[in-house]
Amino acid sequence: MKVTIESLRSDILKDIADISGENVAECYQCGKCTAACPVNQAMDILPHQVLRLLQLGLVDEVMNSKTIWICASCFTCAGRCPRDVDLANVMEAVRVLLLRERGASRIKAEDMPEILRKGMPEQGIVSGFRKYAK
Amino acid sequence: MRYSYYPGCTLKTSAAVLEESALNAAKALGIELVEQEEWQCCGAVFPLATDEIASFLSSVRSLDAARSAGEKLVTICAACHHVIKRANHVIQSDGEVRDKVNNYLELDNYYSGQGEAIHYLEMLRDDLGFDKLAEQVKEPLTGRKIAAYYGCLLLRPAKVMQFDDAEDPSIMEDYLSALGATPVEYPYRTECCGVYLSVNNEEIAAGMVKKIINSARRSGAEAIVNACPLCHYNLLELQDKTPQGEPVLPVYYFTELLEEALGVKREVEEKTR
8 A cells, every 4th residue: 555646636536525525534533433333344444444545545445345335325424423424425436436437236137036036125126236236 | 184105116016015004004093195196216225426316306206296285295115215305305405406406307396395205103203193193092012022123214314314313213112102012122223234235245234134133132022113125124034044043033014013003904914024
């Protein structure tokens, strides 16, 4: 990991800020988001670390993480943030950039029979495809 | 009392029992829920990306139709309520999105967020009143220890949803008390069940469900009630069902107990639950 002036000025950081509507510089690393996260044990980068990496312009570490796909958008982190940073929005911005520009879909139409076989309700199917595919 | 009613996709399909029980109970309470003529899927998840505007159209169509009818818009599914209520908030607070949505929809009147989206539970609490509800209970659920599961979508973000205290809610417990049941409070009642992680990360969601179920069980719950078809699926289907495990903790939609307490319970085939 190397922090450079170029990475701090990268277009992708601007895209994440624009799409999320969040200013990651507001975060002062208290760790409440990580403490609040019900799924942090399955993550490779913890929620507060996602914000720190983005503050340092280390976008690739975040984009290549499992964490962004494990975040369940439960909004607990944002509710407990003393700096009003909505991390769920930041996670979404990283996901949509990957889905829109790098074809990173995690589920495909071919997966549908198996999903249906499980008895997944329509709400789950639509949510899954909205979050994991383009 | 008369309301515009937005059902959503899942209440017409795999969660039909949620719609049927809710409408049946409403009828018994003298509440008229009039299904909107042209509703469309809410999209199931609220668009968190600020440049995703098309996803608001379905919500705004329904909100505007309810506003035109001079009625509040009632939802029963927690996800639909979440999406529609948040969409209305964006329309109220973001002029650029508001203009774009209006330009696209070409409604008879400019829509600026005057509609009001409420959840069925809010209708019972704020419009009917839990005290009045209690008076109409014919078969109180006396002695039944029920754990309310809130999940995420009704409560958060608290500033927008304004459903209850997001960290320490009581609406569902108060509701259960009105029905004569004994509400069981437990630490994990507002924790996420894993939502759509069950689509392709089932083990992770199952771990989340386990914590919720164990927490409710330890607090003495005999059953769980909830208001979300996906929570319902996760809590029930991802529960530990190994032979050496404890018997499955029953999971009900909150409206199923309402029907029962009002004395209008219908026979429901187990598979539709």
